[in-house]
Amino acid sequence: MARDEKQLIDKLTQSEYKYGFVTDIETETAIKGLNEDTVRFISAKKNEPDWLLEYRLKAFKKWKEMEQPDWAHLKIPEIDFQEIIYYAAPKKKKELKSLDEVDPELIDTFNKLGISLEEQKHLSGVAVDAVIDSVSVKTTFTDTLAKYGIIFCSFSEAVQNHPDLVKKYLGMAVPPGDNFFAALNSAVFSDGSFCYIPKGVRSPMELSTYFRINTANTGQFERTLLIADEGGYVSYMEGCTAPQRDENQLHAAVVEIITMKDAEVKYSTVQNWYPGNKEGKGGIFNFVTKRGICKGDHSKISWTQVETGSAITWKYPSCILIGDNSVGEFYSVAVTNNYQQADTGSKMIHLGKNTRSTIISKGISAGKSHNSYRGLVKMTKRATNSRNFSQCDSLLLGDKCGAHTFPYIEGANKSSIIEHEATTSKISEDQLFYCQQRGISQESAVSLIVNGYAKEVLNKLPMEFAVEAQKLLSISLEGSVG
Amino acid sequence: MLLQIKNLHVSINGKEILKGVNLEVNKGEVHAIMGPNGTGKSTLAAVVAGKEGYEITQGEILFNGKDISEMPPEVRAQEGIFLGFQYPVEIPGVSMTNFMRTALNEIRRYHGEEPIAAKEFLARMAEKKALVEINSKLTNRSVNEGFSGGEKKKNEIFQMAMLEPKLAILDETDSGLDIDALRIVANGVNKLKTSENATIVITHYQRLLDYIVPDFVHVLFEGEVVLSGGKELALELEEKGYDWIKKEIEKP
Numbered sequence: 028m029a030r031d032e033k034q035l036i037d038k039l040t041q042s043e044y045k046y047g048f049v050t051d052i053e054t055e056t057a058i059k060g061l062n063e064d065t066v067r068f069i070s071a072k073k074n075e076p077d078w079l080l081e082y083r084l085k086a087f088k089k090w091k092e093m094e095q096p097d098w099a100h101l102k103i104p105e106i107d108f109q110e111i112i113y114y115a116a117p118k119k120k121k122e123l124k125s126l127d128e129v130d131p132e133l134i135d136t137f138n139k140l141g142i143s144l145e146e147q148k149h150l151s152g153v154a155v156d157a158v159i160d161s162v163s164v165k166t167t168f169t170d171t172l173a174k175y176g177i178i179f180c181s182f183s184e185a186v187q188n189h190p191d192l193v194k195k196y197l198g199m200a201v202p203p204g205d206n207f208f209a210a211l212n213s214a215v216f217s218d219g220s221f222c223y224i225p226k227g228v229r230s231p232m233e234l235s236t237y238f239r240i241n242t243a244n245t246g247q248f249e250r251t252l253l254i255a256d257e258g259g260y261v262s263y264m265e266g267c268t269a270p271q272r273d274e275n276q277l278h279a280a281v282v283e284i285i286t287m288k289d290a291e292v293k294y295s296t297v298q299n300w301y302p303g304n305k306e307g308k309g310g311i312f313n314f315v316t317k318r319g320i321c322k323g324d325h326s327k328i329s330w331t332q333v334e335t336g337s338a339i340t341w342k343y344p345s346c347i348l349i350g351d352n353s354v355g356e357f358y359s360v361a362v363t364n365n366y367q368q369a370d371t372g373s374k375m376i377h378l379g380k381n382t383r384s385t386i387i388s389k390g391i392s393a394g395k396s397h398n399s400y401r402g403l404v405k406m407t408k409r410a411t412n413s414r415n416f417s418q419c420d421s422l423l424l425g426d427k428c429g430a431h432t433f434p435y436i437e438g439a440n441k442s443s444i445i446e447h448e449a450t451t452s453k454i455s456e457d458q459l460f461y462c463q464q465r466g467i468s469q470e471s472a473v474s475l476i477v478n479g480y481a482k483e484v485l486n487k488l489p490m491e492f493a494v495e496a497q498k499l500l501s502i503s504l505e506g507s508v509g
Numbered sequence: 510m511l512l513q514i515k516n517l518h519v520s521i522n523g524k525e526i527l528k529g530v531n532l533e534v535n536k537g538e539v540h541a542i543m544g545p546n547g548t549g550k551s552t553l554a555a556v557v558a559g560k561e562g563y564e565i566t567q568g569e570i571l572f573n574g575k576d577i578s579e580m581p582p583e584v585r586a587q588e589g590i591f592l593g594f595q596y597p598v599e600i601p602g603v604s605m606t607n608f609m610r611t612a613l614n615e616i617r618r619y620h621g622e623e624p625i626a627a628k629e630f631l632a633r634m635a636e637k638k639a640l641v642e643i644n645s646k647l648t649n650r651s652v653n654e655g656f657s658g659g660e661k662k663k664n665e666i667f668q669m670a671m672l673e674p675k676l677a678i679l680d681e682t683d684s685g686l687d688i689d690a691l692r693i694v695a696n697g698v699n700k701l702k703t704s705e706n707a708t709i710v711i712t713h714y715q716r717l718l719d720y721i722v723p724d725f726v727h728v729l730f731e732g733e734v735v736l737s738g739g740k741e742l743a744l745e746l747e748e749k750g751y752d753w754i755k756k757e758i759e760k761p
Contacts (some may be wrong), residue, residue: 466583471615
């Protein structure tokens with residue numbers, strides 16, 4: 028631990044964005060622009076069945092009729108959807124059986140990130156489905172998982188090998204016309220991850236996907252679908268870093284989770300995309316739709332997110348609690364610094380009886396950034412004896428940033444209880460001085476205080492993620508005090 | 510000489526609080542600074558520790574012969590200055606253990622030493638906890654969070670014990686303590702005393718000095734050290750009250 032902190036301090040004094048390098052992998056790029064032909068091109072490239080092409084075209088039709096939402100507390104520069112490249116795939120497409128066959132450049136990239144597949148494979152027992160740009164390059168551990176009947180593969184592979192499952196669940200949590208960005212994703216999604224946990228199976232390992240946005244001007248439209256059948260359990264981790272770019276990059280992913288009776292899915296994210304430079308130039312636009320349906324009784328979905336990157340974040344991981352006694356959880360740490368903007372939170376829709384939900388949101392704003400919590404807790408008439416507890420805390424560093432809270436509550440039955448707590452605090456001079464007086468430098472003191480503040484959420488992360496997340500928090504807030 | 514304060518003038522927002530303080534502290538000595546409220550006792554402590562917001566308009570502060578007035582507070586701490594706070598702040602979510610290990614390692618790094626080994630650290634924690642009779646569970650909690658007044662003060666002495674400073678300044682450590690806690694705190698301070706370190710005890714009352722016997726007593730009044738003497742000065746003060754000082758200095 029002590030060594031970690033030493034390294035951390037070293038990192039604190041380093042460059043602006045640690046992961047700002049570009050991997051030089053040959054890329055097959057599609058034509059720019061979005062029209063029906065683009066959608067057909069993507070579908071054809073992926074050799075998709077007709078029903079999926081129809082699904083995409085229907086979504087595209089809906090998207091054309093929709094307008095980009097403007098209700099969030101965000102200033103979004105105009106996005107020219109015709110200037111975006113909608114499909115990019117590494118040229119090498121032959122089947123890979125071992126890591127030796129993976130492009131050495133890619134291995135090198137992972138090594139730089141300290142998350143080499145090799146290490147992951149041998150040490151942590153985590154199966155990694157690495158997504159570089161839009162096509163899965165390598166899937167590991169599939170065989171081991173197959174013994175349990177667990178399907179964990181790229182979305183494209185799932186379409187080819189398990190079309191019935193994909194057809195059954197795709198769009199169940201996030202329908203094609205759900206919102207502007209979800210419709211866009213449904214039309215042009217390139218690849219992503221697919222996971223199916225069969226009845227009564229607990230995944231023997233944590234599953235993980237590392238994303239990197241890699242080609243200039245390439246919008247990333249991942250599609251992730253996780254299904255836990257009756258009594259199934261899986262903990263799924265998604266982590267992201269991106270190379271530094273000057274031009275804004277659009278990211279509009281969709282993640283859907285479905286849990287059947289007694290099933291549980293734990294979904295953890297550490298998001299660290301390029302946030303733009305200190306003047307607010309560049310950076311990723313992250314417009315993500317994440318939603319889970321607790322379909323069966325006694326099922327559970329838990330979202331944990333640590334958001335430190337992106338120029339603009341628009342993200343509301345949500346739970347629809349259909350099954351009686353089902354549970355939805357949302358734990359979030361969102362950090363904004365410099366000119367970053369984040370509008371993030373959760374929706375908990377209670378439909379089943381005795382359903383429970385928890386929202387713990389910790390916002391940290393520094394620099395000239397704006398950080399908003401936006402959440403909806405809805406108790407429908409049928410959702411009797413249900414409970415929600417929401418806690419939204421904001422921490423301010425400096426006096427040029429903003430923290431905003433927009434909680435919406437709708438209660439349609441009298442037996443349910445909704446609790447909401449909110450605090451706003453600043454790192455006080457007294458706290459900093461107290462740490463410094465004990466010999467702790469100001470940067471380390473900020474890191475210590477911020478990690479303490481976010482501890483409740485960080486504790487929900489799987490071990491290997493928690494350490495990375497702690498470092499990210501510190502790096503993201505570099506130079507924000509003093 | 511460990512600490513030498515020469516003709517120190519300090520202002521806060523343009524208002525002069527310290528008006529030419531002189532003080533010399535050698536290794537192995539215990540000094541008490543007494544005086545009525547609002548005469549600059551806490552200001553003196555804060556300025557030596559390097560808190561922001563205080564302007565030194567004249568004079569200097571030498572620690573081990575080095576002028577420290579431009580040093581950031583963490584460097585002063587690393588050099589061996591410890592301040593026991595009158596009102597210790599709470600730091601939610603940061604465990605005492607983590608806090609102490611971070612502090613200790615940053616100090617060690619400053620002196621070019623390796624981080625402390627886990628086993629050694631834990632042994633040291635256990636030893637120092639026993640010294641101030643602090644509840645073991647307290648160190649698992651967040652820094653000062655939910656601590657009683659007495660626990661917070663004991664925790665200050667615990668940290669002092671952990672960091673082994675060359676100079677400890679205890680700012681009103683006795684305030685708000687019941688007699689048992691006072692005895693424990695004083696006991697801790699006495700046990701930590703060596704021929705190599707020094708302590709400055711800032712207090713309003715003589716009571717603490719029944720337990721921590723000072724070598725020198727200084728009376729700070731309206732920003733100046735108006736009287737210095739041995740331990741008997743504290744007793745005289747207790748007996749005659751601060752009005753006596755007032756009259757003494759107003760004499761033509």
